[in-house]
Amino acid sequence: MLKTRIRVALLAISSTAPQALALEFGGGGGIVTQGDDRISPALQGWIKAGRFLLSSTFMGEKNSAFAQQIAFSHMSYNENLGKSKTIAASLGVGGMVAQTSVLKFDETGNSRKKVTTSAGLALGLNWTPQLSRRMRFRVSWDSLFIPPGISVLYITYGHMQSVTAGLGWDL
Secondary structure (H helix, E strand, C coil): CHHHHHHHHHHHHHHHHHHHHCEEEEEEEEEEECCCCCEEEEEEEEEEECCEEEEEEEEEEECCCEEEEEEEEEEEEEEECCCCCCEEEEEEEEEEEEEEEECCCCCCCCCEEEEEEEEEEEEEEEECCECCCCEEEEEEEEEEECCCCCCCCCCCCCEEEEEEEEEEEEC
């Protein structure tokens, strides 16, 4: 009885071990929309461990009236769609941190900075064909649905989304 339980436990561990040990690091660039028709350039980085995906997208802008830096990250469960080994969807939770600076806020030329955060639902799709034994190309669409409000200067509909492409390395 004990030997049977040990065999079942070892079989379960060995069948899940390849998924647990699969690790992919990557980065790339793309664009971000902030809930409306504004498009900004962005950088993205990700770590994928088995079926879990941690991804962050960074963007910023500056003009004569304001400066803003935004990072939105998510931790998601990533699952292949159908029998495809290269197309996957992700669902998880995410957060956003934004620093907004209003330049020359008053008549003396002072500036005002505000850091805000929001959290919400993260959705995504990614296509990751294998280029070589360890190298993968990745195109992804990620979206973060957050409560709208004053957390970011230009988010009007309560979501941010990015389309990025990059290279990943399997370990």
